[in-house]
Amino acid sequence: MKAIILVGGxxxxxxxxxxxxxxxxxxxxxxAFLEYQFAFLRKHGIRDIVLSICHQPKLLRAAFGTGRxxxxxxxxxxxSQPLGTAGAIRNAGKFIDRRETVVVLNGDILTxxxxxxxxxxxxxxxxxxxxxxxxxxxxxxxxLVQTSRAGRVSCFxxxxxxxxxxxxxxxxxxxxxxxxxxxxxxxxxNYSSERQLFPExxxxxxxxxxxxxxxxxxxxxxxxxxxxxxLDILEDRMFMLPIGSTGKKxxxxxxxxxxxxxxxxxxxxxxVFGDDCVAAAEARIGEFAILGQRVKIGPHAVIQxxxxxxxxxxxxxxxxxxxxxxxxxxxxxFATVRPGSVLGQGxxxxxxxxx
Ligand code: GDD
Ligand code: MG
Numbered sequence: 189m190k191a192i193i194l195v196g197g198x199x200x201x202x203x204x205x206x207x208x209x210x211x212x213x214x215x216x217x218x219x220a221f222l223e224y225q226f227a228f229l230r231k232h233g234i235r236d237i238v239l240s241i242c243h244q245p246k247l248l249r250a251a252f253g254t255g256r257x258x259x260x261x262x263x264x265x266x267x268s269q270p271l272g273t274a275g276a277i278r279n280a281g282k283f284i285d286r287r288e289t290v291v292v293l294n295g296d297i298l299t300x301x302x303x304x305x306x307x308x309x310x311x312x313x314x315x316x317x318x319x320x321x322x323x324x325x326x327x328x329x330x331x332l333v334q335t336s337r338a339g340r341v342s343c344f345x346x347x348x349x350x351x352x353x354x355x356x357x358x359x360x361x362x363x364x365x366x367x368x369x370x371x372x373x374x375x376x377x378n379y380s381s382e383r384q385l386f387p388e389x390x391x392x393x394x395x396x397x398x399x400x401x402x403x404x405x406x407x408x409x410x411x412x413x414x415x416x417x418x419l420d421i422l423e424d425r426m427f428m429l430p431i432g433s434t435g436k437k438x439x440x441x442x443x444x445x446x447x448x449x450x451x452x453x454x455x456x457x458x459x460v461f462g463d464d465c466v467a468a469a470e471a472r473i474g475e476f477a478i479l480g481q482r483v484k485i486g487p488h489a490v491i492q493x494x495x496x497x498x499x500x501x502x503x504x505x506x507x508x509x510x511x512x513x514x515x516x517x518x519x520x521x522f523a524t525v526r527p528g529s530v531l532g533q534g535x536x537x538x539x540x541x542x543x
């Protein structure tokens with residue numbers, strides 16, 4: 189089987205992080221995010237992958253190349269303007285033989301859903317499309333999927349208004365398609381899977397099946413969810429790739445090469461520190477401090493439950509909690525960065541300020 193990964197969105201909800209870095213390349217514990225999807229597909233025997241891209245194509249090609257480094261083969265299907273989730277699939281379909289069954293993934297989900305079993309259900313039910321479902325407490329930001337008892341999809345409702353829809357089972361963004369369905373999607377036009385293709389398949393009486401699962405699932409498309417995904421991996425709720433690229437593991441602390449921490453630095457697990465990080469006297473790092481490479485931490489600084497990208501400088505006595513800090517930011521002395529803050533690349537926070 190081949191796979192198509194949709195990575196053509198603008199990543200608006202992850203701004204400012206995605207202004208200089210496509211959503212699929214945001215760092216996650218020593219890897220670019222999409223490497224988790226590659227590992228997921230590899231685990232289920234899929235190595236031939238089409239990336240459906242639109243924005244920042246050069247950055248994407250530079251990050252993933254031919255795919256060889258990740259043990260896969262990548263093809264790129266470029267859109268000159270966004271074609272929507274179904275138009276993108278149609279465009280990527282030029283790499284797919286119409287007799288094939290294809291896995292399609294939204295490019296921003298971290299999951300360990302059992303794709304092999306899902307493929308068995310797809311074949312067993314002779315469906316043209318099987319949609320992986322996941323259960324969420326608040327379904328309002330997702331696509332709701334109603335099914336018969338046996339699992340046949342009866343209704344698809346994208347982003348319901350309050351009071352609409354009566355299920356907590358949502359579209360997880362993992363699909364198996366019979367690629368013959370791609371020919372129903374108009375070519376070169378903006379067309380949505382969720383708002384157009386799926387409802388049309390249902391009203392045409394096509395067999396659309398569901399595959400509900402309780403395995404780990406997260407859409408990392410907002411800063412809060414992106415941060416939460418790190419915490420989940422560090423709490424062993426989900427395992428996919430080794431944590432840290434080169435680091436040494438020591439009781440849930442993953443330390444990169446050449447890190448220099450003053451002997452009085454207090455480190456609490458779990459934590460991940462990239463290569464060449466430096467921390468000065470009496471800094472307190474962790475729990476859940478995730479540092480990129482070459483992060484410099486001043487004396488008495490405190491960092492908790494935060495994701496800090498490469499080359500960030502944190503001044504003396506600064507306090508960071510529950511935040512995401514983009515690359516090359518400078519946090520002034522005794523500044524406070526509060527929960528929910530997200531700083532774009534290169535932001536400078538003056539001394540003593542609170543953000
Ligand atoms: N190539 C391409 N072209 N990709 C696109 C385009 C496009 O025009 N538009 C969106 N994408 C990609 C995004 O990059 C993302 O990986 C995926 O399609 C889904 O888009 P999102 O913008 O993240 O959608 P969402 O999170 O609001 O909702 C979708 O995902 C939910 C699960 O996370 C829907 O599929 C919902 O039904 C679903 O529940
Ligand atoms: Mg999304």
